[in-house]
Amino acid sequence: MTNSPQTDGIVPARLDRATLADNFDDLYPDFDDHQARVAADRCYFCHDAPCIAACPTEIDIPLFIRQIQTGMPEGAARTILSQNILGGMCARVCPTETLCEGACVRNAAEGNPVEIGRLQRYATDRLLLANDHPFTRAAPTGKRIAVVGAGPAGLACAHRLAMKGHDVVLHDARPKAGGLNEYGIAAYKAANGIAQAEVDWLLRIGGITVKTGVKLGADVTLEALKADFDAVFLGLGLAGVNALNIPGEDLSGVRDAVDFIAELRQCADLSTLPMGRNVVVIGGGMTAVDAAVQSRLLGAEHVTIVYRRDRAAMSASDYEINHAATEGVRLITGAMPVAVHGSGKVEAVEFAYTRSGPTGLEPTGETFRLAADLVFKAIGQRLVGAPEALTLDKGKIAIDGAGRTSIAGVWAGGDCATGGEDLTVTAVAQGRDAAEDIHATLMGAAG
Known part of the structure; x- marks a missing residue:
């Protein structure tokens, strides 16, 4: 690493x-045509493909891989996007090793699954980068739906409703649409502006009006939305x-780690972003891993993730944890923070080792300190x-299985709702399925 003349504290x-x-270039390069066909040839095209069942959006994975194998990547993209309209970003951020690739028959037999995620990216990028939108709107229904939250759930819901012929007004509190994909994912996973490119591509369906800087409860109320629209979908996320x-x-x-990640994603010149020499990240999920890895990529010399339970309990995937290790991130498990020390600014974090006791997790009484000039909290988010x-x-x-809330005419999905797994792909599935139920309800086909 090449340090700046300023070597102490938090500096740019x-x-x-x-x-x-x-460091922040695309971590997952595209397949070329030959590589994609070679990778596709490894698929067994299972009749009862376990990879489909493992995908929250139930993409017909064997079909799209066969389409790639036979030289029809655009057809493969349509197969993917008909089930998951955010298939481009999902190909980059889904924990495929625990979902589709984890269920792959080759993984069970050889420990080396078909590279489904990279094949999905290869296909969807063909349409995204060419700005080719294969879906068209149905005849106008005269119905208007308000969607609150322009993250994966809200975008998926809005697109499906627009495709059905409804008019959608998409509200979001932030300056840009995209939600988690735009503000909460590590920059090297969404390089070259792909998240906004996907949003722009999605909006080409037409019939969707985007209103940013609109916060539920402050700028608009649920009561007002219910009065002005035929239905409301809430994709609020966990702020x-x-x-x-x-x-x-x-x-x-x-x-807060989420603020750091959002700041980094919106930063036009990473050399202006301050970073410490000794960084401590507290937490065990993907936010913690993304904050830690990006701290290293910004030049932090010592980065440590500390998690209160053992590694098996971490919600971050093994792939991501291992990637963090290759970037030089240290992992300490079985330790909980008990105090932050410093005079005006942080200098160290004190931790206590933990054990499982009769009432749950408890400190052992043995403590240690880690030097820190920057500490990121990543211990979960709430509604x-x-x-x-x-x-x-x-x-x-x-919500119920169709996304209906306790209030008639109001649906919800994504991280803010029950039944999700705090994954982009799950949010897309819930938004899409809620849209189908909204459409059926408004058109009189559902009770």
Whole structure:
């Protein structure tokens, strides 16, 4: 690493622009045509393909791989996108090793699955990069639907409703549409503006009006939306960040990991983004891993993820944890934070080793400290801003299998709702399925 002349504390330009550009280049390069056909040839085209069952959006994976094998990548893209309209980003961010590729027959037999994710990316990029939209709107129905939240669930819902001939107004509190894909995913997974390119491509269906800077509860109410529209879909995401609730949490240099990731994604010049030398990330999910890896890529010398339970309990996938290790991130498990130390700004974090006791996780009494000038909190997110009239279940909006909430005429999906797995692909599935139920309800085909 090439440090800037400033070597202490949280400073910008720890690495030069060329190195930063290389570090944040696309982590997953595209297949070329030959590579794609070779990869497709490995598929057994199973009749009862377990990969389909493992995909939350139930893409016909053997079919799209056969279409690639026979030289029809555009047809493969349509097969994918008809089930998952955000198939381009999902190909980049889905934990395929635990979903479709984890269920692949070759994985069970050889430990080397068909590279379904890269094949999906190869096919969908053909349409995205060519800006070719293969779907058209049905005849206008005269119905208007409000979608709140322009993340994966809201976008999937809006597109499916628009395709059915409805008019959709998509509201989002942020300056851009995209939600998690635009603000919450590591930059090297969404290089070259692919997230916004996919949103722009999706909107080509027509019939969708996007209103940004509109926050539910502040700029518009659920009651007003119900009065003005024929149906409402809520894809609010999880905007709240859980606190550590320990002494010193308010010291300068202690940040929410989600804010850091969003700031990085919107940063036009990474050499202006401040980074510490000693970074500690607290948490065990994908947000923690993304914050840790990107800290290293920005020039942090020592980055440590600390998680309170063992590695098997981490929600981040083994692939992502192993990738973090290859980038030089250290992992400590079985330790919980008990205090942040420093004079005005963070200097160290104190942890206690943990064990499983009769009442759950408990400290052993043995502690240690890690030097830190920057600390990222990544211990989970929570729903905020949900209308009080909605029924919640374990902190999320309660929905049935079709996405219906406790309020008639209001549906929900994605991270804010029950039944999800905090995955982009699951959010897409819930948004799509809610749209189908909204359409059937409005057109009189559902009770």
